[in-house]
Amino acid sequence: MDETGRGGVIAIAAKRSSSAPGGLRQSARRSPNAQSGRRSANTMPKGLSSVVRVLPSDSSECHLGSFIDYTVNGLVVGNIYALLAVGLALIFGVANLINFAHGSVYTIGAYIGWACITCLHTPLPVTMLIVIAACGLVGVIIERVGLRPLQGSARIAPLLATIGISFVLDQLVQLVFSPDPRALPSELPNWQIAIGGGTIGALDILIAGIGLLSAAVLFAFLRFTKLGWAVRATAQDREAALQMGVDVNAVNSAVFAVASALGGLSGLLVGMYYNHIDPAMSFQATLKGVVAQVIGGVGNVPGAIAGSLVLGLIESYGIALLGTTYRNLFAFVLLIAILVWRPNGLFGGRAGTQAEPLTGTFIAPSRPLRVPRPALWMLVALAAALPLAIPSPYVLQTLTNAWLAAMLALSLTLMAGTAGQISLGHAALLSIGAYASALLALDLNVPTLLSVLAAGVVTGALGTLLIFPAFRLRGHYIAIATLAIGEIVGLVILNWESLTRGAIGVTGIPPLSVFGQDIYSAQAVYWLCLAVVIGLALLQMRLLGSHFGRTLRAIRDDDVAARCYGISLDRYKALAFAFGGFGAGISGAITAHLFSYLNYETFNSQVSLSALAIVILGGMGNVLGAIVGAVALVGLPEIFRVTTEYRVLIYGIALLLLIRFRPQGLLGTV
Amino acid sequence: MKAPPSETATRDPLLRLAGINTFYGAVQVHFDVSIEIGAGRIVCLLGGNASGKSTAMKVILGLVRPRSGSIWFDGEPIHGVPTQEIIRRGIASVPEARRLFPAMTVRENLLMGAYARSDKRRVAEDQARVLDLFPRVGERLNQRAGTLSGGEQQMVAMARALMSRPRLICMDEPTMGLSPLFVDRVLDLISAINRQGTTVFMVEQNASLALQVAHHAYVLQTGRIVLEGPARALLHDARIREAYLGGEVAA
Numbered sequence: 024m025d026e027t028g029r030g031g032v033i034a035i036a037a038k039r040s041s042s043a044p045g046g047l048r049q050s051a052r053r054s055p056n057a058q059s060g061r062r063s064a065n066t067m068p069k070g071l072s073s074v075v076r077v078l079p080s081d082s083s084e085c086h087l088g089s090f091i092d093y094t095v096n097g098l099v100v101g102n103i104y105a106l107l108a109v110g111l112a113l114i115f116g117v118a119n120l121i122n123f124a125h126g127s128v129y130t131i132g133a134y135i136g137w138a139c140i141t142c143l144h145t146p147l148p149v150t151m152l153i154v155i156a157a158c159g160l161v162g163v164i165i166e167r168v169g170l171r172p173l174q175g176s177a178r179i180a181p182l183l184a185t186i187g188i189s190f191v192l193d194q195l196v197q198l199v200f201s202p203d204p205r206a207l208p209s210e211l212p213n214w215q216i217a218i219g220g221g222t223i224g225a226l227d228i229l230i231a232g233i234g235l236l237s238a239a240v241l242f243a244f245l246r247f248t249k250l251g252w253a254v255r256a257t258a259q260d261r262e263a264a265l266q267m268g269v270d271v272n273a274v275n276s277a278v279f280a281v282a283s284a285l286g287g288l289s290g291l292l293v294g295m296y297y298n299h300i301d302p303a304m305s306f307q308a309t310l311k312g313v314v315a316q317v318i319g320g321v322g323n324v325p326g327a328i329a330g331s332l333v334l335g336l337i338e339s340y341g342i343a344l345l346g347t348t349y350r351n352l353f354a355f356v357l358l359i360a361i362l363v364w365r366p367n368g369l370f371g372g373r374a375g376t377q378a379e380p381l382t383g384t385f386i387a388p389s390r391p392l393r394v395p396r397p398a399l400w401m402l403v404a405l406a407a408a409l410p411l412a413i414p415s416p417y418v419l420q421t422l423t424n425a426w427l428a429a430m431l432a433l434s435l436t437l438m439a440g441t442a443g444q445i446s447l448g449h450a451a452l453l454s455i456g457a458y459a460s461a462l463l464a465l466d467l468n469v470p471t472l473l474s475v476l477a478a479g480v481v482t483g484a485l486g487t488l489l490i491f492p493a494f495r496l497r498g499h500y501i502a503i504a505t506l507a508i509g510e511i512v513g514l515v516i517l518n519w520e521s522l523t524r525g526a527i528g529v530t531g532i533p534p535l536s537v538f539g540q541d542i543y544s545a546q547a548v549y550w551l552c553l554a555v556v557i558g559l560a561l562l563q564m565r566l567l568g569s570h571f572g573r574t575l576r577a578i579r580d581d582d583v584a585a586r587c588y589g590i591s592l593d594r595y596k597a598l599a600f601a602f603g604g605f606g607a608g609i610s611g612a613i614t615a616h617l618f619s620y621l622n623y624e625t626f627n628s629q630v631s632l633s634a635l636a637i638v639i640l641g642g643m644g645n646v647l648g649a650i651v652g653a654v655a656l657v658g659l660p661e662i663f664r665v666t667t668e669y670r671v672l673i674y675g676i677a678l679l680l681l682i683r684f685r686p687q688g689l690l691g692t693v
Numbered sequence: 694m695k696a697p698p699s700e701t702a703t704r705d706p707l708l709r710l711a712g713i714n715t716f717y718g719a720v721q722v723h724f725d726v727s728i729e730i731g732a733g734r735i736v737c738l739l740g741g742n743a744s745g746k747s748t749a750m751k752v753i754l755g756l757v758r759p760r761s762g763s764i765w766f767d768g769e770p771i772h773g774v775p776t777q778e779i780i781r782r783g784i785a786s787v788p789e790a791r792r793l794f795p796a797m798t799v800r801e802n803l804l805m806g807a808y809a810r811s812d813k814r815r816v817a818e819d820q821a822r823v824l825d826l827f828p829r830v831g832e833r834l835n836q837r838a839g840t841l842s843g844g845e846q847q848m849v850a851m852a853r854a855l856m857s858r859p860r861l862i863c864m865d866e867p868t869m870g871l872s873p874l875f876v877d878r879v880l881d882l883i884s885a886i887n888r889q890g891t892t893v894f895m896v897e898q899n900a901s902l903a904l905q906v907a908h909h910a911y912v913l914q915t916g917r918i919v920l921e922g923p924a925r926a927l928l929h930d931a932r933i934r935e936a937y938l939g940g941e942v943a944a
Contacts, residue, residue: 249808256794256805263792266754268780268809268857 088220093339099227099296101335102234106289107312108319108327109241110282115322116258117271117278119178121499123185124165125286126309127192130302132158132287133294134200137207147210154291155284161192162283166276172683179445182502183639184682186447186632189305190675197302197668204301207294230292237285238328244281245324254278258322286312306628307351310510313503314358320368321499329370348526352514355507362504363492389687391645399647406553416545421661422654423545423617426552429653430610431630432637433559433646434603439635440644440692441567442599443579445502448509449607450630451489454516456482456608457615457625458523461532464616471535475612482608483601490600494593497582509631516623528622535616552613556650559606563646566602567693575599576644629671633657636678642688651689705768707732707892708753708784708861713762715748715916722748723759724917730861735883735893737903737924739933740913746896747789749913750863753894754786755779767860781809785859789866791850795839799830799849802838806856819858826885827852844875851882855891862886864895868902880906904928 107129114122132154139150169184211229215222245251256264257274265271290308294300315334319326334354341353361368410419431453439445460478463469469477489512493504516523523529535542535551542548566572574595577585582592615621637656641648656677660670681688706729715723722745730736740746751757753764755776764772771779780786785806793802803823807816824831830852833841838849847867854862867883868876884906887893897903904910904924912920912933920932927933 252797252801252805253808255797256808259794259796260792262756263788263794264805265756265776266780266786266788266792267805267853268777269805270775270777 089343091219091221093343094336095221095223095227097336097339098332099230099335100339101332102230103289103293103296103331104311104315104334105234105328105331106237106285106292107308108315108331109237109324110285111312111316112319112322112324112327113254113258113278113282115316116324117254117261117275118166118170118181119261120170120181120185121313121321121503122165122282123182123309124169124188124192125185125282125312126305126307127189127196128158128161128165128283128286129290129293129308130196130300130305131161131192132290133207133300133304134196134205134290134302135287136291136294137200137205137300140208140210141205151288151291154287158287158290159280159284161287162279162281163276165283166279169679171272171275176682177686179498179502180682180686182499183635184679186635187675187678187682189309190632190671190678193302193305194668194672194675196305198672200302202302202668204299206298207291207300208298209295211295226296230296233288233292237288241281241324250274250277310351310506311354314354314507316368317358317361317503318368319370323368323370326368326370330368333369348514348518351510352518355511355514358507359492359504359511362496362500362507366496366500389642389691391642391648391691391693392689394647394690403557407550410546410549414546418662419545419549421658423549423552424661425654425658426549426556427610427614428634428637428657429556429650430552430559430606431634432641432649432653433556433563434605434607434610435634436638436641436644436646436649437563437566437575437603437606438599439638440642441572441579442575442596444596444599445505446490446631447502447506447635448512448628448631449505449634450626450628451509451512452482452486452604452607453611453614453626453630454512454623455485455604456611457621458516458529459608460612461529461615461621462522464533465529465531470539471533471616472537475535475609475616478612479605479609482611483604486604486607487597487600491593491597494596506628506631509628513623513627523623526622528620528625529615530620532615532619532621534619535613548617555609555613559609560646560650563602563606567644567646571595571598633671633674636674636681638688639681639686640677640688642690642692644693645688645690646693648688648690655689706730707767708894709765710749710752711763711765713749713752713759713764715745715752715757715759717748722916723752723762726762726913726916726918728911728918730892730894731909732860732892733887733890734908735887735895735906736909736911737895737897737907738911738913739897739900739903741898743915744913745916746898746913747865750786750865750894750896753779753863754784777809780857783858783860785854785857785862787847787850787854787862787864787867790869791843791846793838793841793846793849793853795837797838798835799838799841800834802849802853803830803834803856806853807858809857815858816856819856823852823855826855826882826889844871844878847871847875847879848882851879851886855886859891861892861894864893866897867895868897868899876902900933901928 107125111122111125114120114125135157136150136154139145139153145153165185165188169188170181173180173184209226211225213225215224243251245255253264253269253274254277256267256269257271261271264274290300290304293304293308311334315331316322316327317330318333319328319330334357337357338350338353342350409422413419431449434452435446435449456478459481460471460474463474463477464471489508490505493501493508496504517526519525535548542551574585574590577588578590578592578595586592611626618625633656637652638649639652640656641650641652656674660673665673708728708730710726710728713723713726714721726745726749728736728738728749738746738749748757752759755771755774759772762772763770766779766782766784769782771782794805797805803820804816807819810816827848829845830848833845833849838846841849851862851864851867854864864883867879871879880902883893883895895903895907904927907924910921910924910927911918912927920927920930922930
């Protein structure tokens with residue numbers, strides 16, 4: 024992904040800027056020496072995530088004034104999260120769905136606002152109305168195109184569809200507005216009120232006002248209007264609402280419109296607050312909304328608002344104590360802690376509000392395609408002989424990438440497909456493996472072949488240990504938890520500078536070598552990767568045919584029944600994750616040695632999601648399918664020389680079409 | 694579409710299912726099921742587990758689409774009509790296991806029953822009328838529905854159905870899971886509702902209870918109507934026992 028290279032450079036630049044003498048204090052818009060009162064866009068790192076970059080303030084600044092500043096900042100950011108989280112909660116209520124496309128709507132809102140303000144020069148109220156209307160419409164389209172056709176299909180299908188939609192929308196924004204960040208001027212008078220040494224500006228008040236107003240309007244809507252009643256009734260019992268004469272589809276549509284309008288507004292306000300927008304802000308926004316929602320209790324609207332404010336404050340105080348690169352770490356560690364200890368959220372304790380939102384299998388029932396054994400060996404022979412027939416290094420490198428992706432897909436198809444533990448943070452395993460092998464080779468001079476193997480073991484162990492707290496979760500919650508754990512791994516790598524070299528990344532990783540012989544040629548690398556893929560695939564097939572594979576499928580299909588037969592869920596899930604982690608770790612390790620450069624974003628969330636697309640394309644749980652899917656989604660676009668932006672667009676559309684028309688994938692689920 | 698079996702009904706029934714064949718995926722649930730519900734009567738559909746009786750109610754409400762067959766309400770076809778429109782035309786439902794909106798108050802639940810109506814004043818009148826019938830519900834108006842006992846919830850569910858001023862109420866196992874005391878109360882109330890002019894179609898597993906209040910009954914066995922007749926006659930029919938025990942029935 025070219026994303027990674029660019030991301031790395033930006034991260035380094037950001038690092039430098041913030042470590043410059045007299046580095047910017049908390050969102051520099053509060054810093055007295057910033058002319059415009061807001062920070063300029065060129066020092067802006069990407070995403071909502073890291074937009075506020077701070078150094079731990081020196082002691083002289085740790086007085087009441089900065090405390091108030093941090094509190095105001097936390098509340099304002101909390102308000103922005105609330106606009107997002109409320110929408111997610113509403114959608115979760117009526118559609119029983121975590122809408123992963125929500126951040127995309129937020130980004131669209133920000134860009135529409137930017138277009139209005141800088142091109143059409145509309146006044147702020149008009150801009151807001153346009154953003155609300157346009158994003159509401161986008162919401163209706165998302166519901167109509169992506170979700171309504173999926174009624175009655177596997178319950179995870181709409182969640183995957185929203186991931187696909189977010190791919191598509193994000194890429195469309197990039198194609199229309201270019202991936203470059205933009206400045207979004209706020210047009211507000213630049214006055215500030217000083218309170219006890221801290222300051223509150225016009226924009227702070229505007230954002231707080233919009234947050235309060237939205238909450239009040241939403242409350243009135245839900246409590247006093249007929250449609251609002253229908254929304255609540257649908258959220259509590261969809262089928263009963265239907266039997267009262269509620270047009271549930273219209274309710275869904277309305278909820279998506281309201282949620283998306285609020286999400287878009289949030290994007291606009293964020294853009295104004297930081298004077299910065301870029302297409303990469305979408306994913307982080309979704310995550311923050313989800314975190315805020317989980318804190319408040321999934322699907323709970325007042326809880327979402329409270330959770331958002333809590334999240335905003337905790338992040339802001341956390342930044343004050345440790346610095347901005349820790350912001351997301353706070354958010355995600357908090358998320359995991361809440362999922363583990365209070366899965367109903369801090370404010371969702373009351374009985375009757377929480378049912379298990381998603382249980383059982385998300386596997387589309389199908390009969391897997393049987394490929395005769397001789398045909399399989401023929402394919403293997405063909406793949407092995409390919410470098411002799413087509414010595415083009417370009418083709419071989421492309422296929423090598425496909426084999427590396429296949430290793431990851433094998434691991435994911437085991438966990439998500441066979442064991443039913445959907446993982447949205449799988450790229451973290453690649454990161455762990457890559458860092459383990461690179462650091463072993465660089466710092467301890469371990470021969471690379473050994474270091475790759477060790478990386479596999481380390482990844483298996485560490486991955487299992489990290490996911491262990493999430494073993495008791497199911498359905499949507501495990502998807503959220505794996506996503507968060509994936510982010511946490513990246514953030515720990517970013518912040519643990521003494522071990523990982525932080526944002527700068529690891530350079531000069533030695534190439535692969537076998538018994539002292541460096542492997543440079545494309546052919547040799549190709550053969551090595553092919554051999555590893557075949558080895559892992561054979562091992563996995565063997566496992567699936569054994570007692571172990573049967574047990575995993577039993578857990579996937581009905582974990583309660585499995586437990587009743589004396590199966591220890593934790594042990595089998597741990598074994599699955601250990602084995603899966605081993606394969607993914609080896610893939611990451613080999614990649615590190617091939618790239619020779621590595622940073623915390625080399626394997627980002629996009630890698631996780633494309634792995635998911637590969638696995639669904641091949642057929643969940645299907646070993647051969649994972650390999651075929653990897654070749655199809657990684658190899659083919661490369662061979663046809665599709666540029667990266669369009670490639671992600673293709674992933675998104677492929678995911679959507681698959682979920683809609685062939686949820687069992689090409690080769691069928693196992 | 695097959696013609697309905699000619700019945701010796703004196704007038705057109707309020708609801709008629711004719712030649713219904715329903716499938717869940719590849720599994721056939723109903724085989725040529727035909728049911729007639731005369732206006733002003735209590736008709737019950739009896740059957741054991743997995744006989745397809747709850748699905749019959751879902752077919753009427755438009756929640757499940759039959760593959761073939763037709764459904765007529767008051768002389769108009771309602772197969773293929775969306776559920777909300779069917780409700781609007783005058784059919785109300787008391788779903789299986791009551792299915793109240795647990796986080797809403799009893800009052801809000803009642804008003805949800807009148808969701809399909811827009812005449813606010815008449816809704817208020819009907820609420821008073823319904824509360825006369827269910828005084829117990831009136832005492833609980835501001836309580837969250839999820840906090841009521843099973844029997845009270847059943848009352849609220851029936852009251853909620855009446856709020857739409859329906860001509861036909863469909864009830865799915867109204868006595869399920871209730872204490873014997875409440876079972877009698879619920880049966881009395883079903884008769885009372887019917888006496889006020891509302892036609893009742895109830896799906897029941899407990900044949901002897903249902904036949905006490907019903908006028909007419911059908912017996913469904915693995916998707917086929919195997920027996921029908923006046924409730925009084927069926928109450929003493931040995932074949933009822935056979936049908937429930939799964940014995941051979943020469944219908």
